[in-house]
Amino acid sequence: MGSSYISVADRITAAMSSMTRLEKRVARVLLARYPAAGLESVTAFAEQARVSAPTVLRFIAKLGFARYPDFRCALRDEIDDNRKHPPTKPRTKGPYSGCDDLSELLDVVRSTLADLDVAAVEAVIELFADERRSINVLGGDFTTTVAGHLLYHLRKMRRSVFELPATIQRRADRIIDLGKKDIVVLFDIRHSQTDVVTTARIAAQRGCTVVLFTDHSISEASEVAKQIFCAKAETSSPWDSLLGLTALVETIALALDRRLRLAARPRVETVGRYRRDLLRNERESLAGDHPGGS
The missing domain is CATH 3.40.50.10490 (Glucose-6-phosphate isomerase like protein; domain 1)
Known part of the structure; x- marks a missing residue:
């Protein structure tokens, strides 16, 4: 996929603030079983989220999909791309290199x-x-x-x-x-x-x-x-x-x-200013409590 490709999960993140309460529920169900939940029929997906099928369709519309088959196709494309280009797994053997951790944290x-x-x-x-x-x-x-x-x-x-x-x-x-x-x-x-x-x-x-x-x-x-x-x-x-x-x-x-x-x-x-005053008073109080203090 090209560098401009946006995953369905990324679309959800971008659109979340504009979703209704029920649409957000659909989003959470999909992300909890990503992408499998979205590959089921619209009726089955709606039942999982405890919403109506029209709510699911409004949800995918906010992600930029005009039809449910287009939404499912995008999820299948992600699966195919991940199979062809699996993510690099973290190194578990060999000498430790902080560069790997730094790269991951920067990401x-x-x-x-x-x-x-x-x-x-x-x-x-x-x-x-x-x-x-x-x-x-x-x-x-x-x-x-x-x-x-x-x-x-x-x-x-x-x-x-x-x-x-x-x-x-x-x-x-x-x-x-x-x-x-x-x-x-x-x-x-x-x-x-x-x-x-x-x-x-x-x-x-x-x-x-x-x-x-x-x-x-x-x-x-x-x-x-x-x-x-x-x-x-x-x-x-x-x-x-x-x-x-x-x-x-x-x-x-x-x-x-x-x-x-x-x-x-x-x-x-x-x-x-208040902090400086309070700290000064605290120091003076501690000095007064010291055996050598006045």
Whole structure:
């Protein structure tokens, strides 16, 4: 296939934000059994996804296919191409070379950013720049560090940014206060955490705008998300990579900084001054507690 070829999976990633809740369900079923689920009849595919056949047809139309046979043909072409050009398997023997790992990790970032929808970035920047809305961020067990990275940037640039508690009881206490003017940002990749998905659904029921960061397995939270960002996470290692998600967070943080830089400058400077004052007081307190202190 030519270098301009776009796989069905890549088309799904690009179109995800424009899909309805049921169309996103179809996408998740296909990606979970890719490409086998899409090679079945439209009726069988619809039954797997628990949707109607017309929903499946609307789903493939958003991928650029006018007819279901065209969609199935594209999947078969992918299978044939993979047979002719199987992916290079990671080296398991011989001396270790960090170059192989570096190349794979660079591909994680490149693939993630190549699939990034500029319109989705612009839309989420509009949301994040609106200080009438609170932003509430939640990561999963594995993705909590990336969620924290987003929190760090957002808190520097604007007010009303909160981390949703990891403790379920405390999280419920926070969610009850959220509504139509609030944003809930979730990080959830393959082997989804049910509590993260449930948080997304409850937030959507309360009228919150849900923003999801996920991988190509597409979290179930996508069904209620208004904006979805997909990162490549899978590597030849048993461990997923967070580089793709981190690249997305950095990209959005840079864009938001350009948007809010002048308005956020007094906040950044004041926070810096408060930190210096607090650190100075802490050092003075420690010096006073020292046996040699006054």
